[in-house]
Amino acid sequence: MDPRSAQPVVDSDIAFVGGGFRTTTFLSSAPALLRHRVRVYERGPGVGPGGFARYGITTTSIGSRFFKHLDLNGPFAPLAHSPELMEVARAEQPVAMRRLAAALSTLGRTLQNALGADGTRLESTVVAVRADSAGHRVDVQLDDGRTESARHAVLATGRTERPHPELASWRANMLLSGSVIATARRSEIKDRLLGAQGRPVVVAGSSHSAMSALQILLDLVTELRAEHPGAPLPSVHVVRRGPARLMHDSADLARRDQVPGRERPFDAVRDVCPATGIVYRDSGLRHQSRALYCALWAGELPGAALVDAAVLADASDLFDEAALVVQALGYHGQAPDLYVDGVLVRPGDSPDRLLADDDGALLVSGAAHPLLSVLRVEPTPLDRRDNTAYASDLYQRLAGRLDRLAAPVAEVNA
Structure with a gap:
């Protein structure tokens, strides 16, 4: 029936x-x-x-x-x-x-x-x-x-986003990444950066949302530097728990840009999507996020630094010092x-x-x-x-x- x-x-x-x-x-x-x-x-x-x-x-x-x-x-x-x-x-x-x-x-x-x-x-x-x-x-x-x-x-x-248990000790000083990338809170965050008096800002995570938050923070620091010459402004530290996952624009670039010791070796069969042709590199990071992360990893971003911590508590001194903690640990x-x-x-x-x-x-x-x-x-x-x-x-x-x-x-x- x-x-x-x-x-x-x-x-x-x-x-x-x-x-x-x-x-x-x-x-x-x-x-x-x-x-x-x-x-x-x-x-x-x-x-x-x-x-x-x-x-x-x-x-x-x-x-x-x-x-x-x-x-x-x-x-x-x-x-x-x-x-x-x-x-x-x-x-x-x-x-x-x-x-x-x-x-x-x-x-x-x-x-x-x-x-x-x-x-x-x-x-x-x-x-x-x-x-x-x-x-x-x-x-x-x-x-x-x-x-x-x-x-x-x-x-x-x-x-x-939900508050992550590893950041419970710093929750009173924390914003979720969605709040940072939202236009409605831009003025508030800018005021917090100016009020930091040079103390660092820490972004926990190395995902797309982390890179978006990092870009917003760096842009706001640049604006503040022009508006308040000589004022102490924060540096931004990105704490990652493991290597970020990246995509390549083509198989040729995958072979050329391979980073020994940081990535799984490229395989033309395994790492090329049969449905889309995307060349996969263990990650969802791509386009502007990929470029920003690579610059951060290479030490090419003034005022920003990458910090490794297998568990976030390993960077507790940095979190304790921070004027602002941004959680970007997924959805x-x-x-x-x-x-x-x-x-x-x-x-x-x-x-x-x-x-x-x-x-x-x-x-x-x-x-x-x-x-x-x-x-x-x-x-x-x-x-x-x-x-x-x-x-x-x-x-x-x-x-x-x-x-x-x-x-x-x-x-x-x-």
Whole structure:
């Protein structure tokens, strides 16, 4: 017997929890899904840019990669004539984050129009998702007490930074990297640098977010030097727990730029992605972050230094002296409380990763759940980090599965 033969009455067929980059680009890659009743829950005022609009930095990937799945058919066809979107979608170099956010806002408005007045719940925070396997429905609970139902829910809630336990001793003096790269706090951070009276600033981590924070801090110190000649200004120390992971622009450059003793030797078969052609070097650092890190490692950045500490406590003297500590130690997937058959299987503050199979189905106790999916909420799993083809076909696979799950019974049996 088909488990959907007694389908309950629900408010939507597919509920997307989160209306930022992932939801917007996914739905615009699969216009056929919009024939179902799709509803998007977004805590912000509009669908599309998510948190990207807050960051005054350059993207870590070339612009075109953000829209590589875009399907300019159906409701999205007019976007082919949108300069704001297409200039980013065709860009073969990194772009300013504000340009990406503007392009996503354009795409988001088109998606909202396609979904209709009842297809979005803006400024709505989802606090719990309850999957009832027996009733074949999912309840989405909002922070205002309302509950709405769906046949399937997709978690696209993005990532967040959490205070790292290794930095607990310096938490009172700490900012998360997202706060440093956000434009809203630029003036405050500048005041803190001036008030440091020459004491150092320490960035913990050597990731993309660390390099973005480092660039912002160096830019602000340069501004302060011009505005306050002779004032004591801080140096910036980047504490890394291990060698950074880098990418090459080509196989020839990989062979030429090999750094003996710091990198695994280049292998033309293993280290070239079959899906994208990217030449992989054990890392996600690329473009401006890669260049900045290499300059830092080579000692070519005035006012900045690289410090090795296998555990952060090894650099405790430096952290103790610091006027400001910036945490850039990675992100965690965020989600509301998740219940299955009335049992809390993952609280929203859980440190556990949101695991999914290759089709995006949420794994609960190792088994794929039929009513819940995850849309690239977590960073790349550690055991898949050497595989640049990871999740490259997720949009296609997830779209096919959602289309089958949301189809009416009569259509499925036809």
